[in-house]
Amino acid sequence: MEIRQISAEERLTTSFPLQAYAFMPSPWSDEEVERYRKRMRFFTTTTSLIAEEDGATLAGVAALPMRQNVRDLVHDMAGVAGVASHPSARRRGLVRELLTRLLRQMREQGCTVSALYPFRPSFYARFGYVGIPRSRTARFTPEGLSELLRRDLPGSVQRLPIKEGFEAYDVLLHRLLADRHGFAVFDETRSAEVREEPMWVALARVGDEVVGGVRYRVDEHGGDLLASNLFSTGPLGRALLLQFFARHVDQVRHVEVLLGADETPELWGTDMTVTTTATVDNPTHNAPMARVLDVPGLAGSRVGHGGITVEITGDELIGGVWTLGADDGQLTVKPGGIPAATLTAGGFSALAYGALDPVEVVTRGLGDLDGGAVDRLGALFPRRTPYLFAEF
Template sequence: MTIRQVTADERLTTSFPLAAYAFESSPLGAARTEEFRDYLPYQEGNRTLIVEEDGSTRAAASAIPMRQNLRGIVLPMAGVAGVATHPLARRQGHVRTLLHQLLDEMRDEGHPLSTLYPFRPSFYARFGYVGLPKPRTVTFSPADLGSLVRVELPGEVSWERIGGGYPTWRAFTEGCLEERHGFSIFPDYRAVGLRDRDECWLLTARVGGEVTGAVTYRIDDHGGTLLGNELLVTDPLARTLLLQFFARHVDQVERVTVQVPPDELPELWLTDLDVHIEARVGRPGRSAPMARLLSLDALNGLPAGPGRVRIELTGDRWLAGNHLLDGTAGALELASGASDRVPTATLTAAGLSALAYGVLDPAELPLRGLGEVPVDAAAELRSIFPRRVPYLFADF
């Protein structure tokens, strides 16, 4: 058995067929197999590793070099995708071996963060990943937006195909990356697939000439559904401008669906809005994202509250040792092997990742088996890492 990195064309006969078997209808038709070659330009910068035995691909995994905002700082992030095993080679440890090498390589190349959508969360929890909140799907009738139709709002909306509007969309998502905790975007070579497919409309809200909101969407049929993707806005005015546009479809579609961040409250958008909000999580096929720190370099310089605590990191391949976390200057500083007397907590990699991403309170970690956190240490960690709601925008 060998592990090796495959070239672009090799994906056609190695990783692509395994991923298709794992995540698509099966068996594939000839036409679908021919489409694999069309995907190659959008995979060019990925790192794809395979397990090979007697000339046969037994497992595959890829990492996409992305960027993610962690508490206001944009860092390189390894997005893990396409993890699949041959049906005759499952439960033999191939994925574990691949992930160890893949994450080793991405960490060594300067990616201190990693995210993924798991096929089974408990499997990836053993690799130090912790769950992130899932974006919500919001469904409502455009008839319920009728009160917005004649409202005079400052600003305007623009409407075009994504093929032509892609530069505007890309620039806006780059801006969201700089501002929003947890937000991540694909590298250019992957992101342009949205432009090249040109399968949706782009709606943008502008105020004073500046783009303040955007959503891509398509309509499945007359009398059907306006299917919106991520509704991205910088303020309530931008959201209202986009909803006002949807209201004008009252005689065209029965319902509108959009994706919204996990901290959005659609039930408060309008009075008398009949809205269904769903974030269903299950397996297989309905997983919430997961994330972890691959390197403590991700913490240096993060905005932090005025806490001071020593942590002992245990049980992880990539994070280990004793470290002093000091946020008293407003930016987190790390020191190894610090000897001064401060509260001490013992954390797993998933426990520290949960604090950094803001998804768990320190008091929850012992309940989840993610560490031992005395009360005094919990207070310091709570100050250093205030709770935040991360929004992992990029969809794998």
């Protein structure tokens, strides 16, 4: 068995049949192959590894080069995708070998963190990943926002085909990348596919500044306005976009929009009828998972106060003893010390991402902490809700 890195063009004959078999209706048609071939220009910067035996591809994994904000520091992130093995080669450890090599390589290339959408979280928990919140879907009737129609808000909303509005939308995404914990974006090559989608973008502006943006389509007259994530730099940007949605009252019955886990759409209007859901039903509806690939790379993150020495066990990438502290609210990291707590890679990642409280780390079996360590880790890594947003 040999492992090697392949180019985007090679994916068509090597990893595509594995992925198509695993994730698509099959047998697949020639049109599907052609559609995939055309999409490969968006994957030229993706790192793809395959395992081969006697000329046959048995398994494949890939990492998209992305960027992610973790506690106010923006990192290179490996967005893991396309993980699949041939049914006759499963449970031979091929994906374990591939994923281990991929994560090692991505860390060498400078990635501090990694995220993915798991078919089954327990599989990736073995690789040090831990769950982070999935986006919420809010479904509401535009009538609930009617009071916004009477407000004269200091800004405007412009509707454009995404092809025309992409640059302004992308500027907004990069602003949110700098501001919002957990937020992740694709590189230029991969995000270029968004331009090609048959979608509108509504851009909220105050003066020259883009303060909100949402991609959407309308499925039919009297049907749904189906939007992706509602992005805004603050409440005014959001109100401008909601006011824009409210203007569709005679045209669509419902609006559906994706939100971060900390949003409260029930507070958007007085007479709101809204259902907010977050369905996790593997393998088709997944909450993302994330992990740290490099502990010193987190130095400078915005944390709480205090400090502690921890031992991270059972992980090739971040295993070892680390002395963590806070200097004026910024994380400091030094190797070595006398550990006062033991964490798995998943337990450490859960704290770094603010996804779990130290008590939950213990109850989930991701660490061995006494009362003092619980308090110190809680003070250093206060809970925060990460919002990954990007789907891959």
